Amino acid sequence: MPVTFTFGEMLSARSVIGTTLAELGDEYPNLYVLTPDIGATLVEFRDAFPDRFVDVGLAEQACVGIASGLAYDGNIPVVSGMLPFLSMRALEQVRTDVCYPNLPVKIIGTHGGLVGNGGSTHYAVEDLTLMGALTNMTVTSIGDPAMVGEVIRQSMTMQGPIYIRLAVGKKDKVLYEPGEHEVRIGKGIVAREGTDATIFTHGTTVAQALDAADQLASEGHSVRVVDMWTLKPIDEELVLRSAAETGGRFVVLEDHLAYGGLATRIADVVADNGVHLSGFERLGIPQVYAGFGEDEQLRDKHGYGLADTVAALRRVIAAS
Numbered sequence: 001m002p003v004t005f006t007f008g009e010m011l012s013a014r015s016v017i018g019t020t021l022a023e024l025g026d027e028y029p030n031l032y033v034l035t036p037d038i039g040a041t042l043v044e045f046r047d048a049f050p051d052r053f054v055d056v057g058l059a060e061q062a063c064v065g066i067a068s069g070l071a072y073d074g075n076i077p078v079v080s081g082m083l084p085f086l087s088m089r090a091l092e093q094v095r096t097d098v099c100y101p102n103l104p105v106k107i108i109g110t111h112g113g114l115v116g117n118g119g120s121t122h123y124a125v126e127d128l129t130l131m132g133a134l135t136n137m138t139v140t141s142i143g144d145p146a147m148v149g150e151v152i153r154q155s156m157t158m159q160g161p162i163y164i165r166l167a168v169g170k171k172d173k174v175l176y177e178p179g180e181h182e183v184r185i186g187k188g189i190v191a192r193e194g195t196d197a198t199i200f201t202h203g204t205t206v207a208q209a210l211d212a213a214d215q216l217a218s219e220g221h222s223v224r225v226v227d228m229w230t231l232k233p234i235d236e237e238l239v240l241r242s243a244a245e246t247g248g249r250f251v252v253l254e255d256h257l258a259y260g261g262l263a264t265r266i267a268d269v270v271a272d273n274g275v276h277l278s279g280f281e282r283l284g285i286p287q288v289y290a291g292f293g294e295d296e297q298l299r300d301k302h303g304y305g306l307a308d309t310v311a312a313l314r315r316v317i318a319a320s
Helices: 013-027 040-048 060-072 091-099 127-132 145-155 203-217 236-245 262-272 295-301 306-319
Strands: 031-035 053-055 076-082 106-110 138-141 162-165 189-192 197-201 223-227 230-232 249-257 279-285
Touching (some): 106 145, 127 230, 127 262, 197 306, 203 295, 203 306, 249 262, 249 306, 279 306
Parallel strands (some): 197 223
């Protein structure tokens, strides 16, 4: 019997990856799974399909290069590892070997943002800027672990590459009731309706944005929360509709550098369409190396924790 999960429970995104890939291995006989020595949660696929499982050791560039070769031969390669290294150490291979020929390589990884307490070398905080700049690359950042399996399934029929960003992936909160929202690559999710302001977010900070909206509701304000889990292509229609329906008051919250990620992409949509906003604030990591600490502690330190989010929403609402 399939295991189901409900709103509010904790779930390992890594286990969802492993289970989903093992299921898809039967459906897609040309599915290969590769890892740079980060394969502990891929054992189900490895045991079921040992001839289609490749562990290259700590060599991200080689892993991406082999994946591109498999794709050239008509296969569907999935690369699973740690995003700080897949997005930076293997950037040239992703750009030239995968994106240039527009190959269907799936890059799935953990440690997106300030998670894991590993210090600046182990934080992926520039990754959405880097991956978003690559031609042909679809870029996602998933907060609800229950969504991961559906996104992987949809990616199987994509023609080009996709980047799937997760947090540590060991214990993540299920954000949505099963079937509550349509999950479709390229479309955002309105996690909470509101009329006074919109907060856009993705990944680990979706739960924080919902908490901030709850606090504003207790003060008599209605805040829309948009889980913009696909950053590229961005859901332009949802951005423009939110500007019209929430008074042009935007806050963007993300566990990434404040410039170059989701806030920059939303600002581009607004500017390109000549939309006037009455308030716009971006909350994210400033131009610093964040240092060691738990993720919530570091968010507070660098100005995008829960209290900072609530304060930003109050400011954009008051400024209109």
